[in-house]
Amino acid sequence: MRLVASDIDGTILGHDGKISHRTIRAFHACRDAGVELVFVTGRPPRWLHPLEDQLGHAGTVICSNGAVVWDLEAGRLVSARTLALDAVFETRRIIKQLRPSALFAAETLTGFHLEPGFIENDSSELLSEYTPAPLASTLTADDAVVKFLAIVREGTADDFLAEVSPAVAHLASATHSAPTVAMLELALPGVNKAVTLAEYAATLGIDAADVVAFGDMPNDIEMLRWAGDGYAMASGHPEAIRAAGQQAPHFDDDGVAQILEAKLAGLGVKPA
Structure with missing residues (x-):
């Protein structure tokens, strides 16, 4: 050891x-x-x-x-290792087609961007400093996205992952870690x-x-x-x-x- x-x-x-x-x-x-x-x-x-x-x-x-x-x-x-913005938005588009109810957030090297409704009841103390807004209006070319998040309120994280992962594999690798929430964490492929x-x-x-x-x-x-x-x-x-x-x-x-x-x-x- x-x-x-x-x-x-x-x-x-x-x-x-x-x-x-x-x-x-x-x-x-x-x-x-x-x-x-x-x-x-x-x-x-x-x-x-x-x-x-x-x-x-x-x-x-x-x-x-x-x-x-x-x-x-x-x-x-x-x-x-960061995701290009075009890959982020294309990944979002594909997931939206699969799960229209999905909401998204992006972790960057300098902060956090989240769509309205991503945090249920806006109850997260860790994220309370961030103002929800459409990602297309807050993410810019200067933002280095290290993790892209997608959440749905129905079903399990395992089912969500099984549906999304093969559809976006050419753009991002997907996993999950929240034990009680159907939320996916996406990164640069191979990371x-x-x-x-x-x-x-x-x-x-x-x-x-x-x-x-x-x-x-x-x-x-x-x-x-x-x-x-x-x-x-x-x-x-x-x-x-x-x-x-x-x-x-x-x-x-x-x-x-x-x-x-x-x-x-x-x-x-x-x-x-």
């Missing part, structure tokens, strides 16, 4: 916005033992405060499902957590065989397959569990911490 790569939401971070003390101790023990840590998330850089505030993490974070690499300590962009994680590990001279990865949702599937030791949370999506082939205990039971404690014990290390 030379590198630990972990998803955030639903893997180490709960709905209450907290990382458990046991999990924090396990990550600190990894760091003290010389094991590299990298967090691999669907979140944008501006939503990484739990890592800083609770874990004291100051390293690299792979954001937006692999589209962005962010240096947390320096607070700067390392790299980004996912595994691709960017593999590139990052290579810069450290670390092979997949020496990587332990944790995740819980379909946007983690490629990463869990790539890592030498991929663990899906027992509380995670069935497809993620199948892809990983190994399960960490349920999130509520500090599953990530349990696996890391066992691996550290094999190295003769005990979390403080």
Whole structure:
């Protein structure tokens, strides 16, 4: 175990916005033992405060499902893979044909653009600073789109993904990570957590065989397959569990911490 790569939401971070003390101790023990840590998330850089505030993490974070690499300590962009605006609007057109009720949003390197109604009841505190408006009127050539979002209020995310993914595959890769919402996350074709994680590990001279990865949702599937030791949370999506082939205990039971404690014990290390 030379590198630990972990998803955030639903893997180490709960709905209450907290990382458990046991999990924090396990990550600190990894760091003290010389094991590299990298967090691999669907979140944008501006939503990484739990890592800083609770874990004291100051390293690299792979954001937006692999589209962005962010240096947390320096607070700067390392790299980004972006969608062209014509691809964004053509993807929107195709999805609208399939699901006329769909609504859309776009994550850029500098902010967030959302259509009216994208956030139900406008109840999201994280997005309250953004004013809904048609994307065609707010997105400009200067906007670098790293993630395009589509949401419907009917059906499941799995069904929505199965319908949309093949129709837009030439324009964007699609996945999902919201456990109770039919929302798709679309990026440049070929971009996912595994691709960017593999590139990052290579810069450290670390092979997949020496990587332990944790995740819980379909946007983690490629990463869990790539890592030498991929663990899906027992509380995670069935497809993620199948892809990983190994399960960490349920999130509520500090599953990530349990696996890391066992691996550290094999190295003769005990979390403080």
